[in-house]
Amino acid sequence: MDQLVAYFPLLLRGFGITVSMALLAFVLACVMGSLGAWGQLSKWRAVRWLVLAYTTVVRGVPDLVMILIFYFKMQALMNLVTNAAGWERVDVSPFVSGTVTIGLLYGAYLTETFRGAALAVDVGQGEAATALGLKPMQRLRLVTLPQIVRQALPGTMNVWMVLTKSTAVVSIIGLSDLVGVAVDAGRSTREFFWFLMAAFLGYLLITWVSQLIFNRMEQRFDRGFTATR
Template sequence: MEQLIAYAPLLAKGALVTIALAIVSLALATALGALGAAGKIGGGRISNALVQIYTTIVRGVPDLVMILLIYFGGQRLVNVVMGAFGSGPLSVSPFLAGMLAIGFIYGAYLTETFRGAYMTIPRGQTEAAQALGLHSWTMVRKIIAPQLIRFALPGYSNVWQVLVKSTAVVSVIGLQDLVGLANDAGKTARQPFVFFTAVLLVYLLFTFLSQQVFNWLERRHALVGHHAR
């Protein structure tokens, strides 16, 4: 326990890296999910097919394989492009590779989350808004967006919880996150069980606090939807 306390500042630094990775990955996943849902809902045959290919690839490829492909394949691609312009080799950081991989993976799941939430909105509401002559942006802001958020929040919360746990896999490509630093510290102190138990508790704390935030958001938007009626 004394050694765990001695390494606590280092582990706290790794925890911050893990949180940062999860947040930026979620931002990328949200953007990809919104684009994917828009392609499925309002796009043509080509965009629908592209989104279908995207979601099929993500369902069929393990997270670890995707991270390794983006980390090593991404570096090779960057170096090929830079070499074509006469520049020297560049390296893709583990943080960037992890963010791209996790964002890419969970963007596919959010595609279905957003699409399902949009399809839940009664069509009669948008038709009534159009009949009243509401501007499209006003209709989105006043009618579609509040309900879309309310219907998407439960699925969005689930994706976030799984995404946070997936950040642990990025340690295999050398990211100095909570898991990577705890692994190194556990080997040095010869107490891997103690350090990984601490990691377990930290992840439980992340997910517990996240769930409280999402529970509050769901209650808030449920009340907004109730008052709107």
């Protein structure tokens, strides 16, 4: 236990890195999911096929394989660009590589979530908003978007929960996140159990806080609607 206390600052720093990476990856996933959902609902067949290829490939490859591919190939791509432009070498950190990879991975899952939420919105409500004289942007902001968010929240919460746990895989490329610090500390002190328990409690804390936040959001967006769950 004394060794656990000694490593606590490093564990706390690793916890912060894990949370930061999860949040940034989630933002990227939401952006990719929104673009993907728009693409799937597009009237252009080429766009729909492009999104289908993205979601099929990404969801068919394990997270670890994608992280390794992106980490090594992203660095090679950056080297190619900097050499061609005559710039100084730019190193791609494990944090950046992991964040981008996880964001792209879970953007594919959110594509389906957001698409389903958009299709669940009653078309008649948009028509009613138009009849009331609302402009397209007003209709989107006041009528359509709140209902899409409400429909998408349960699925989005599930994706977020899985995404946070996937950040643990990034430690394999050298990131000193919560898991990376716990494994290194356990290897140095031969006290793997206590350090892995610290990582366990850290992820449990993230899950608990996330559950509270999403529950409050669901209550907020459920106001004025008949409960369906």
